[in-house]
Amino acid sequence: MQLKIGELAKRAGLTIRTLHHYDAIGLLSPSVRSETGYRLYSLSDVARLHQIQAIKQLGFSLSDVREMLAGNQISGPELIRQQRILLDRQIEHAARLRDCLVLLEEQIATGQEPTIAVWLSTLELMALHGKYFSNDEIKAMRSRKQQASELSEAGWQQLFSNAGQLMQAAIAHTDPRAYALACDWIERAHRLAGGDALMMQRLGQMHQSEPALQERSGASPAMLDYLKRAFIHGSFAIFEKYLASAELAAIRANIFHAFDAWPMLVIRVRQEFDNGTSPQAPVVRQLAAEWQALFHKTYGNGNPQLAEKMAAALDKETEWSATRGVDAALLAFLFPEKAKSRDKNFQRAKVK
Template sequence: MFLKIGELARRAGLTVRALRHYGDIGLLVPSERSSGGYRLYDRKDVARLYRIQALRRLDLSLAEIGALLVDNDAGGLAGIVERQVAQLDREIRQASALRTHLLAMQGQLQASEEPAIDDWLVALESMVAGAKYFSDDELRTLASQRDGQADAVAPERAELTALLHELIASGASPEIPQSQALAQRWIGMLLAETGGDEGLLMKLYDMHWNEPSLHSLTGVDREGMRFISHAMAFARLQLYAAHCSESEMATLRAHYVAQTDAWPPLIAEVRQQMLQGALADSAAVRALALRWQALSLAKAGGDAALHIKLQDAFRNDAALRAGSGIDAPLAGYIGRAIAQLGTATVPSP
C-alpha cells in the first residue's frame, strides 16, 4: 500500500511543504514515484516518519535527527528513549510549577484579590507558550528578566496600553510623532523583557499575534499590534534619512511602510528553518530567501542601487536593527541563503 504525499501529510498532521522539505534534505525520501512523478510512501517510509516526529518532540534539529536515524542499533534506540524520559521529566517539572503558581492565584481569588497581570501572563505562558513557542531555556530567560521588574514595568505597560487605545480610537496615524514615540517605548520595553534578544522578541510577537486569549489580558489585540508595528516602521524610516538623499527618501516614503505586515511572519519562518538545522541552500530556505529578497527590493521601490544602500545602512547602524527581530545569527543564515541566489546583499526590514 502506498500513500500519496497529500494523504500522508493529512494523516500525519503535517504540511505537504514539510514533507517535501524532508525529502529535499534526504531525511524522508519516498520509496516510489508514480508514472506521473508523484511521491509515494510505503510502510517503511511511514515508520521512519514516526521516528522523525518522535525525535522532533525532543526539540532536536533536523540535522541531529538525520544523524540519529543513521544509527539503527539498540544503542541508538536506547539514546532516543533516554531523551524521551528526560523530556517527560521536564514536562512534569513544568506542570508542577504551573500547579503551584495556579494554587497561589486561586488563593488570591478566594480572598477577593485580583492577581496582577504578570501573574496571569505567567500562567498563560506556561500553558500556551511553554511548549508551543519557547524552549525551556528561553522560558527561563524570560522568567529571570521578569523577576524583580514586574512591579516597575506594570505602570509603564498600563500607561502605554492606555495611550495606544487613545491613539487608535482618535483615528491617529501611525506616522505622527506621538505614535512613533509610543512604538519605540513599547519595543524598548519588550527588548528589556527579553534581555535584548531579537529572536525572543519575534517569538513574543508571534505568540501575541496568534493567541487571542492573550489579547484580553494585555489589552492589545491585532489592531493594536499592527498599529505599533507600522508606527515603528515610520520611526525606522526616519533613521534612514541619515543615509539617503532627499529623492531616495521620497522613494522610501512611497514604498517602505507598505511592506511592514509581511516581515514578521517571514522572519519567523526563516528563524524556524534555522533552528531546525535546515541548510541555507535547501529548497525551502531558498524559497524563503527569494521572498526576503523580493520584499527588500520592494521597499526600495525596485531601485537596486537604493536597495544596496539600505542594506549597508542596516548592517552598520545599530539603531536600525533594534527591534527588527533580526540578530547576527539570523542575518548570517539568510545572507548565506541569499548568496545562493547570486547576490551578496542581505535584505532587512
C-alpha cells in the first residue's frame, strides 16, 4: 500500500505542511513515484515517520531526530519500548488527574465552591499520594472512599475534628472516649487499606511525614500520638489482671515506641510462613531472633521476669494475639522447639 501526502497526513494526525517540511530538511521524503507523477509514501516511509514522531515525543528536536536516525542510534524495538514507558507515565498522570477531579467533586458535593487554594491543595494532595502508593493502590482506595462516607476526606476530617475536641478539653488518652475514637481511627485505616497492613503502615508514614496533608486533614503529629496512646492504653487493659500497674505502664510506654515495629515484623514472618519456608531456614531463624529481641525490649523493659509474665499472659489471651495476626500456628513456625515442649507438657497433663 502506498499513500499520497494528504492521506498520510490525515492518518498520522499531521498537516501536509509538516510533511513538506520534513521533506525539505531531508528528514522524510516520499520514496515512490506513480505512473502519473505523484510522489507516494511506501511502507518503509511510514515506518520512518513513526520513528520520527516517537523520538519527538521523547523530547528531542528535529535536528536530534535526524542525527539519531542517520547514525542508527536507536533500534525499532527500543524505540517502541521507550514510547510504551512514556505512555505508561502519561496514563498514570491522567489517572492521578482523574483522582484529583474526584476529590474536587467530593468538595463540591458538600456545597462548597472550590477556590484556587482548594484546587492547588487538592493537586498537592494527589502528588503526595503518588509518593507513597501505586496508581492501582490509589484507585482501590478511591473506590473504598466512594463506597463508605466515613472513609471520604470529609469523614476523616470529622474524625480528626472529634479528636481535636477531646484534646482541647484536656481529655486524657486514658479516657474511654479517647479509646473509642482511636479504635474508630484504626478500623477506618484498616478498611481504607483493604486489610493490607503494609499499606496501613504507609498511610501512617504519609500522615506523619507530610505537613500539607496534616493541615488538610487536621491530623497533627501530636493528635496522631494522642490516638496511638489511647489505642495502646485501651487495648492493653486486658492485661491488668496479670500485671502490676507499674509493669503495665512500662509496657504501654515501650509499645508506643514500637507501634509500627511489631506489625512490620509480623508481616515479614507471615510472608515466610505463607511461602512455605522451612522453620529451620536462616531467614526464619533471623526473624525469630528479631522477634525475641523486640519482645524483650517492649514487654520486658530490661526485666526478664516481666517478659516471662507477659509471655504467660499472652499464652492465655490467644484471641487478643490472633486479632493482631499472631496465632498458634505462626508461633509454632517461628519457635518450633517451644511448640514441641508445650505439646509434651500438654500430653503429660492429660496422662495425669
